[in-house]
Amino acid sequence: MSAVIRLSGVCRVFPSEPPVRALSNVDIDVREGDYVSIVGPSGSGKSTLLNVLGLLDRPTSGSYVIDGVESTSLGESARAALRGSRIGFVFQSFHLLPHRTAVDNVGLGEVYRGGQRKTRAARAKAALERVGLGHRVGFRPDRLSGGERQRVAIARALFGEPALLLCDEPTGNLDRATTASVLSLFDSLREQGVTLVVITHDEEVSRRAARRVRIEDGRLTEEPW
Numbered sequence: 001m002s003a004v005i006r007l008s009g010v011c012r013v014f015p016s017e018p019p020v021r022a023l024s025n026v027d028i029d030v031r032e033g034d035y036v037s038i039v040g041p042s043g044s045g046k047s048t049l050l051n052v053l054g055l056l057d058r059p060t061s062g063s064y065v066i067d068g069v070e071s072t073s074l075g076e077s078a079r080a081a082l083r084g085s086r087i088g089f090v091f092q093s094f095h096l097l098p099h100r101t102a103v104d105n106v107g108l109g110e111v112y113r114g115g116q117r118k119t120r121a122a123r124a125k126a127a128l129e130r131v132g133l134g135h136r137v138g139f140r141p142d143r144l145s146g147g148e149r150q151r152v153a154i155a156r157a158l159f160g161e162p163a164l165l166l167c168d169e170p171t172g173n174l175d176r177a178t179t180a181s182v183l184s185l186f187d188s189l190r191e192q193g194v195t196l197v198v199i200t201h202d203e204e205v206s207r208r209a210a211r212r213v214r215i216e217d218g219r220l221t222e223e224p225w
């Protein structure tokens with residue numbers, strides 16, 4: 001199986017006074033179908049890494065290849081296109097549009113990306129079925145539970161068939177029971193071959209992944225399984 005992402009010698013130094021080395025020689029390969037969690041304490045570099053992986057920030061040095069493309073030498077518009085087509089984001093807060101139904105929320109991202117308009121609603125409905133919300137298609141977010149909202153956000157992130165689903169504290173706003181339902185959804189997405197990277201400070205969430213990577217002071221270490 002091919003590497004979906006490959007970071008080699010990635011450093012991110014913030015030019016503050018004194019400079020902060022938030023990522024230090026990071027090497028990691030994530031292969032198709034991998035389920036990787038990244039855990040680390042506050043200030044260890046998780047958000048910095050997420051921003052680099054999500055093409056929202058550039059490394060100061062090193063290489064980041066996503067889906068076979070070296071991203072560090074691309075211009076901003078090419079990076080934005082790559083981000084829009086290859087990466088699905090899931091955040092702690094769900095960022096759903098309050099006055100739109102679940103099915104609209106799932107399909108709306110594509111309005112900006114282009115795509116087959118005629119079939120959009122049917123495909124968005126199928127995406128909701130994939131996350132177990134086929135019975136909530138016409139509901140607005142205020143009538144959904146927290147876990148259901150996060151599942152709508154996950155359906156939206158998966159809608160464009162991204163190479164990578166990048167999750168930043170996806171259960172940070174959820175209670176234990178709802179967290180469990182999102183984690184079982186991740187298990188089933190993994191069975192469907194989705195490539196998942198989950199950044200979390202929650203040990204229970206990180207233990208569910210197939211690979212566990214720890215970040216401390218900007219350095220990554222993979223935990224043996």
Ligand SMILES: Nc1ncnc2c1ncn2[C@@H]1O[C@H](COP(=O)(O)OP(=O)(O)OP(=O)(O)O)[C@@H](O)[C@H]1O
Binds near residue numbers: 021040041043044
């Ligand atoms: N723009 C910036 N300028 C200077 N230093 C920064 C900047 N952004 C982050 N840092 C520093 O880089 C280090 C890593 O920060 P980062 O936000 O990646 O941590 P984190 O692991 O996400 O922490 P948390 O769990 O608290 O969100 C910290 O020491 C932080 O102070």
Ligand SMILES: [Mg+2]
Binds near residue numbers: 047048
């Ligand atoms: Mg953070």
